[in-house]
Amino acid sequence: MADFRGPNTSAGWDVGVKQTVPGSRKTVWAFLMGEGLPLWLGKTTKLPLVKGAAYETDDDITGRVLSVQPGVDLRVSWRPGEWNHDSTLQLSLKEADGATIISFHQQKLTSRDERKMMLGRWKGAASDLEKALKRQSK
Secondary structure, eight states: OEEEEEEETTTEEEEEEEEEEESOHHHHHHHHHTTTHHHHTOSOSOOOOSTTOEEEOTTSEEEEEEEEETTTEEEEEEEETTOSSOEEEEEEEEEETTEEEEEEEEEEEOSHHHHHHHHHHHHHHHHHHHHHHHHHHO
């Protein structure tokens, strides 16, 4: 698992995490948008894959779909209930040697503390997704 993070002059603080998981990009995308959705987005069973569509999770995260390229890339606004601002979350997939690299990149974080909190969240999500996809591929 790789991570990158730091201040970005145009978008506040940002954080990123990458994880290689078993399976084709198509298979991983289907899992992320279906059964695996609660593992990364939050406790929900649906995310409308339409630009401008709103979503809300049971754990108080709200946002809108900013762009979607099915099987490749998804950008959403992402805002926990305790924040007074939106951030931008990008989920990207890239095939690599029979596996898929999942990348989370979050921008518009307001502080080092938010960055640290989100780094923990995305590392945890990446690890949970890897475990779930390994179980699924057996």
